[in-house]
Amino acid sequence: MTGTVFDIKEFSLHDGPGGRVTVFLKGCPLRCKWCHNPEGLKKESQLLVKTAQCTNCGLCKKGCHHLECQPFGRCIKVCPKNLVRICGTEYEAKDLANKILEYSDFFELNNGGVTFSGGEPLLQHEFVKEVCSHLENVHKAIQTSGYADEEVFKSTIKCFDYVMMDIKIADREKHREFTGVYNDVILKNFQFLKNSGIPYIIRVPLIPDITDTEENLKGISKIVGTSPVELLSYNQMAGAKYESVGMQYSLTNDKNKEPDLSIFKNAILSK
Amino acid sequence: MSKALLDYILKKEHHKFRINAPEFAEEYKEKGLSPIERMTDRFEKLCSLETPHFLPEEKICFVRTIKNIPDCFTEDEWAELKDKYFIHELGYLSNLSPDYEDIIKCGLLAKRETANEYQKRSIDAILGLVNRYKEEAIKEGKPEIARVLERVPAYGATSFIEALQSFRIVHFALWLEGNYHNTVGRLDKYMYPYLKADMEKGLYTEETALALVEDFFLSFNKDSDLYVGVQQGDNGQSLMLGGIDKDGNEVFNLLSKLCLQASKNLLLIDPKINLRVNKNTPVETYVLGSELTKAGLGFPQYSNDDVVIDGLVKLGYDREDACEYVTAACWEFIVPKVGADVANIGALNFPKVVDNALHKHLLTSETYDDFAKEVKKEINAECDIICGNLKDLWFVPSPFMSVMCNNDTIWNGGKYNNFGIHGTGVATGADSLAVIKKYVFEEKSISKEELLDAVDTNFENAPELLHKLRYEAPKMGNNIDFVDDIAVWLLDTFSDALKGRKNCRGGIYRAGTGSAMFYLWHANEIGASPDGRLKKEPFGTNFSASIFADIKGPLSVIKSFSKPHFENAINGGPLTLEFHNSMFKDEDSVEKVAMLVKSFVELGGHQLQLNAVNLETLKDAQAHPEKYQQLVVRIWGWSAYFVELDKEYQDHVMLRQEYTL
Known part of the structure; x- marks a missing residue:
């Protein structure tokens, strides 16, 4: 079967233990206002135009005969600076696995492995599971919002050696306000993860005045108890890619508040 | 380090001592002097024109006061020489790695015994200048410096500070003689025995030894603006750390570590740090290296012993010489002491x-x-x-x-x-x-x-x-x-x-x-x-x-x-990799970069140049050079102050960054 990938990043530093390669799967059921990968939201391939360096030469708008350009109304095969691209590549599971296996020697030398991220990788869970089935000797990690059907969550995380799961907002209504969905299923899935025996970490993105409030952090602490937690400082570049996919970023570029780590039993802060 | 000395050098206050030397070439031509006579005479004259000065809180002395090295030949004579011979670059010796070890150990007077007439005159000339430094030290109430100069470089060094001072003087002399791209070689190998002995005597802690190494490193930056290559900064003061010796033993020692730390603390472009590694090099060494990379100087440049030594042997170098390899000014592998490549x-x-x-x-x-x-x-x-x-x-x-x-x-x-x-x-x-x-x-x-x-x-x-x-x-x-x-x-x-x-x-x-x-x-x-x-x-x-x-x-x-x-x-x-400096923000990331370098070595790469850069900073520096006097970038085999480069080179560094990984 096939899946849609929007990026494969070599040597990603914050996606799990050791030297890693991260596969970003396209499509996400959440709409977090602070999402820094807006090109990962839609499941379908889409046009991505890096406008900052564009000189408006007009070549891409002249019209062309390439089949692959037709859906986008722009020519993707002519920009002198390669600023007009299609975001989203379809892979056969086996082909993607082979691509990952090319890095096997690095994984071994760097105590690393592959990380599936997104988007929300669980949205393409069948594909992810099939890719994993070809990666027996590779350390596999997943970054997930935890927002998936319970059976899907259970059967997928079993394929992994390490799970990085977000708990962004404790309050049910606020979760819906800022991410577009309720957190009920996420909290259920967390309970399963906690008892699964699979090594994991809970990640909390610190978004100014939304998730970094004392109230929210206390709420999350209550949910996670002694589970390991990583608080992720707000990425002030989060809005950088919105323009290239024709969207607008609605949050500020301010820094998050310095969190009080003592709220948690077992937390670290990543800058 | 001495903050007062660092500030003094950064503010270029010692430039006030500098004078211009007169031209000699016409006189030499008139007298019909041989090239070696000219070189010897010029060195004698320049030594006598030098004036001893001590910089604030300086422990390792000698500072150049002569701005220019006047040519030995007139333009016409150069034209004739170029007709007759192939003249490489400036015509003077460069890119050699001399035998500091032996000089530091035995002293110049021991060398004098077997020297020819010109060599003797050159030794006497530099020792004459050392003597004047010593007298000035006594006059200015610096008995410790005077005691060191009493000993070196005339005689073999008996302590770490004497060894460092001895190096400084002979290195200074090589530049004053008109040679250039005078490399430093395996400093941690030939200098460590002195540090080790002094530490065993309880004369230094790691901390005080580091402070002295920093002061020593500062000495490479006193005159380096006078050592101009293709661009300011291209001066060839390359230093090699680590690697194996001829018996296959690891050289990396406490001094190697102190050198990496000193460079990181000083953030100056000299000396240029190279690090030899191989399949047995432990991760901790790469971590120390990556911490220096993080500092943004483009140091260290890595060389892989496993590949380089075999390669040199295959070219016909004796293994024991190949095991001693260092880099020339940039990255060319050369053999110290006996090589004239x-x-x-x-x-x-x-x-x-x-x-x-x-x-x-x-x-x-x-x-x-x-x-x-x-x-x-x-x-x-x-x-x-x-x-x-x-x-x-x-x-x-x-x-x-x-x-x-x-x-x-x-x-x-x-x-x-x-x-x-x-x-x-x-x-x-x-x-x-x-x-x-x-x-x-x-x-x-x-x-x-x-x-x-x-x-x-x-x-x-x-x-x-x-x-x-x-x-x-x-x-x-x-x-x-x-x-x-x-x-x-x-x-x-x-x-x-x-x-x-x-x-x-x-x-x-x-x-x-x-x-x-x-x-x-x-x-x-x-x-x-x-x-x-x-x-x-x-x-x-x-x-x-x-x-x-x-x-x-x-x-x-x-x-x-x-x-x-x-x-x-x-x-x-070298393979050149450029990383955005934000990649080095935490210890975990520095360690991952270290592992990446280790992988490069284990996969059989030969040489690696790793740079941490930030394009936004460079753009701002081009627009407001006054704010970035100390911003360092790597060019091709050396690091330079960004604001001192011609725009062409600045632009290329920036162009590279647009594709930074």
Whole structure:
């Protein structure tokens, strides 16, 4: 079967233990206002135009005969600076696995492995599971919002050696306000993860005045108890890619508040 | 470190002591003096013109007060010499790694016993200056400095501080004699016994030893603005740390660690830190290295013992000499003490040989193999020209340098007299050949005429073709065998073309992967190239991907660039990787970078230059140089203060960053 990938990043530093390669799967059921990968939201391939360096030469708008350009109304095969691209590549599971296996020697030398991220990788869970089935000797990690059907969550995380799961907002209504969905299923899935025996970490993105409030952090602490937690400082570049996919970023570029780590039993802060 | 000394040097306050030396050449010409007589006389005169000065809180003294080194020959005489001989660069000795170890251990007076007349006069001249420094020290109430100068460099050093001071004086003397790119060699190897003995006596803690090493490092920055190469900063004060000795034992020691720390603390461009590593090097060493990389100086540059030593042995170096290898000014591998290689004497322009073959033979080649044969002939022809020009090499004889090299005729050659030839633009050459192979001969989707026309018109009427060749064609750096194999073939062909040739000093030729400044110069020798590189666009620096190539990431780059058979192309020239400085923000990331370097070594890469940079900072520095006086960037084999560079070099550094991984 096939899946849609929007990026494969070599040597990603914050996606799990050791030297890693991260596969970003396209499509996400959440709409977090602070999402820094807006090109990962839609499941379908889409046009991505890096406008900052564009000189408006007009070549891409002249019209062309390439089949692959037709859906986008722009020519993707002519920009002198390669600023007009299609975001989203379809892979056969086996082909993607082979691509990952090319890095096997690095994984071994760097105590690393592959990380599936997104988007929300669980949205393409069948594909992810099939890719994993070809990666027996590779350390596999997943970054997930935890927002998936319970059976899907259970059967997928079993394929992994390490799970990085977000708990962004404790309050049910606020979760819906800022991410577009309720957190009920996420909290259920967390309970399963906690008892699964699979090594994991809970990640909390610190978004100014939304998730970094004392109230929210206390709420999350209550949910996670002694589970390991990583608080992720707000990425002030989060809005950088919105323009290239024709969207607008609605949050500020301010820094998050310095969190009080003592709220948690077992937390670290990543800058 | 002494903050007062650092500030004093940064504010260039010691420049006020500087005077101009008069010209001597006309007088020498009139008197009809021999070259060696001129060199000796000039050194004596310059030593006597020097005035002793001590900088605030300085423990290691000697500061240059003579701004210029007047030439030994008039312009007419140089013209005559150039008619008669091949003159390399400035004509004076450079890029050697002298025997500091022996001088520090035995002292100059011991050397004097076996010295010739000119060497004796040179030794006396520098010792005369040392004596005046000593008297001044006594006069200014600096008995500790006076005591050290009483001993060194006349006699062998008996302590760490004496050893450092002895080095400083002889290194100073080498520059004053008019030699340049005077490298530092394996400082941690020859200097450590003194530190170790002093520490055993309880004279230093790690902390106080570090402070002294920092003060010592400051001494490399007092006069370095007077050592100008192609650009300010290109001065060749390269220092080599770590690696194995001739018995295979690891050299890396406490002093190696202190040197890495001192460089990180000082954030100055001298000395230039190199680190030798091998498959047994522990992760902790790479972590120390990565912490220095994080500081943004472009240090350390790594060399892989496992590849370099075997490569040098294969070229005919004795193993025990090969085990001692260091780098010349930039990255050329040379042997200290006994080597007299000229490691940067010429350069092959890979894209140009491809361009020659393209214009002369593409239309008549029926297969890619036919065409590749023509490229091979062009490489041979180019090597014929390069080597053919290198006849009757002559250097101005330097008596003091010869004292330091255990050889009174170093200018006529040493134990090793090999010539190094750089190879510029390997990636551009390989990418261009890949386009020809794939599209012209295999897929036949581009006609020969179409390609030639596009290249000759700088792709002006072929935007779609430009896009295809520039961004869709396979590029070296993405771990694609199709193109990487061509790069391997290019380097093999280059080294084969040099094989068997004898140079004019009885040595051989060594093929290399460096570019030096040729990445700019050579790029202007051709127009656009088949890989979609436009006219006037530079090549990548040294051994790196083409600068516009869409690269997957550092892992693919490392894989691509560790494929060549480096044992056949071991003149030196590093793979250059540039990381955004935000990648080094936490300890975990520094450790991951360290592991990445370790992987590079284990995969068989030969040399690695790793830079931490921030394009936004560079842009701001170009606009507001006054705010960034100390901002350091790596150029091709050396680091420089960004604001002191010509705009051309600043722009290239910035262009590289746009494609930062």
